[in-house]
Amino acid sequence: MSAVVAALRRYPVKGLGAEPLDRITLVAGRALPGDRRWALAHRASTFDPKAPAWVPKAAFVQYHNTPALAGITTRHDPATTMLRLQALDGAAAEGRLDTPADRAALAAFLLPYAGPTARGALHIVEAADGTGAGFAFTDTRQPLVSILGLGSVRELEQASGAAVDAGRFRANLWVDEVPAWSEFDWEDHVLGIGAAQLRVVAPITRCSAIEAGPSGTRDLPLLAALDRDFRHQDCGVYAEVIQGGEIGVGDLVVRV
Numbered sequence: 001m002s003a004v005v006a007a008l009r010r011y012p013v014k015g016l017g018a019e020p021l022d023r024i025t026l027v028a029g030r031a032l033p034g035d036r037r038w039a040l041a042h043r044a045s046t047f048d049p050k051a052p053a054w055v056p057k058a059a060f061v062q063y064h065n066t067p068a069l070a071g072i073t074t075r076h077d078p079a080t081t082m083l084r085l086q087a088l089d090g091a092a093a094e095g096r097l098d099t100p101a102d103r104a105a106l107a108a109f110l111l112p113y114a115g116p117t118a119r120g121a122l123h124i125v126e127a128a129d130g131t132g133a134g135f136a137f138t139d140t141r142q143p144l145v146s147i148l149g150l151g152s153v154r155e156l157e158q159a160s161g162a163a164v165d166a167g168r169f170r171a172n173l174w175v176d177e178v179p180a181w182s183e184f185d186w187e188d189h190v191l192g193i194g195a196a197q198l199r200v201v202a203p204i205t206r207c208s209a210i211e212a213g214p215s216g217t218r219d220l221p222l223l224a225a226l227d228r229d230f231r232h233q234d235c236g237v238y239a240e241v242i243q244g245g246e247i248g249v250g251d252l253v254v255r256v
Contacts, residue, residue: 003253005193006150007174009167012076012083013124014039014137015063016110017214018167019074023248026196026241031136031143032172034078037127038097039137040069040110043119052127054135061114061122063170064209068113071216085109088216097124140238146171146204147183148236155180159229160220167214168222169206171236175253181230183237190256195245197256203234210235 008021014036024033040061041047047059063070071088081097083106093109095102107122114122127136136143148171157164166174173193175183186200206226212218226233 003149003175003178005173005247005249005251005253006176007166008247008249009170009172009174010035010076011170012037012074014057015061015066015069016040016085017070017073018170019076021249023246025246026145026198026244028241028244029143030241031138032145034076035172036137037076037078038083039125039127040107040114040118041123041125042114042117043121045123045125047125049125052125052134054137054141057137057139060137061117062209063212064207066114066117067209067212067218068115068216069110070212070214072110072113087113097126142201142240144201144238144240145173145198146236147173147175147198147200147239149178149180149183150174150176151178151180152183152235156222156225156230156235160222160225162220164220164222165213168210168212168220169204169236170209171204173247178253184234186237186255190242191239192252192254192256194247194251195243196241196247197243197245198239199242200237200239202238203232204236204238206233206235 009018042061045059047055073086075084083097084094086092095106097103103124107124111122148169153166191198210222211220
């Protein structure tokens with residue numbers, strides 16, 4: 001097997017748009033550094049900022065029921081916590097997430113896009129450690145990196161009869177030059193990517209979030225296409241970082 005990393009994506013704020021990367025250094029046993037470091041807690045959230053710990057995704061405003069948020073692009077500087085937001089309607093905001101006043105202003109900017117899922121309130125909260133240690137606001141309790149096979153996306157595109165943007169799947173690593181669905185064969189195997197090694201632990205079972213594109217609208221019944229044509233609702237795989245190291249776009253992906 002010889003695949004290649006076609007793209008790297010980080011999601012500084014859970015539910016918002018992606019931040020493209022050229023290179024990043026993975027840490028053993030951690031999620032992709034800076035990924036889902038922040039999240040949008042609604043009024044009924046069970047997350048306690050005074051005792052931060054991983055909680056299920058229902059504690060936060062989620063992409064699958066607020067697709068408009070995915071159309072807001074993000075640029076985040078982990079060193080300064082500066083976050084810049086740009087909405088599709090042209091509105092923009094920026095501020096430091098380590099400053100309470102700025103954080104509140106950014107939450108107020110996002111509130112109209114969150115709609116009723118915010119339940120009248122929105123608070124930006126931080127995971128225990130912004131460097132990738134501790135936990136991240138990922139959908140899995142175990143800190144994992146998500147990998148998407150672009151060959152599978154292209155086959156799903158053919159089945160659905162419409163263009164499918166890989167950004168719908170909100171994966172960290174986009175991998176190309178492998179046959180469709182062959183990433184499922186990687187489970188329990190170790191992949192060498194750049195200077196890092198990752199063990200594939202499970203396929204990613206998808207929800208209705210993939211039916212909304214980066215444009216912020218729900219427009220493709222992709223779950224039905226997966227069921228009808230492939231008899232599953234999986235796309236992409238989760239992997240655990242077992243050896244840290246730098247990875248980047250263009251790196252080969254090899255089975256160790």
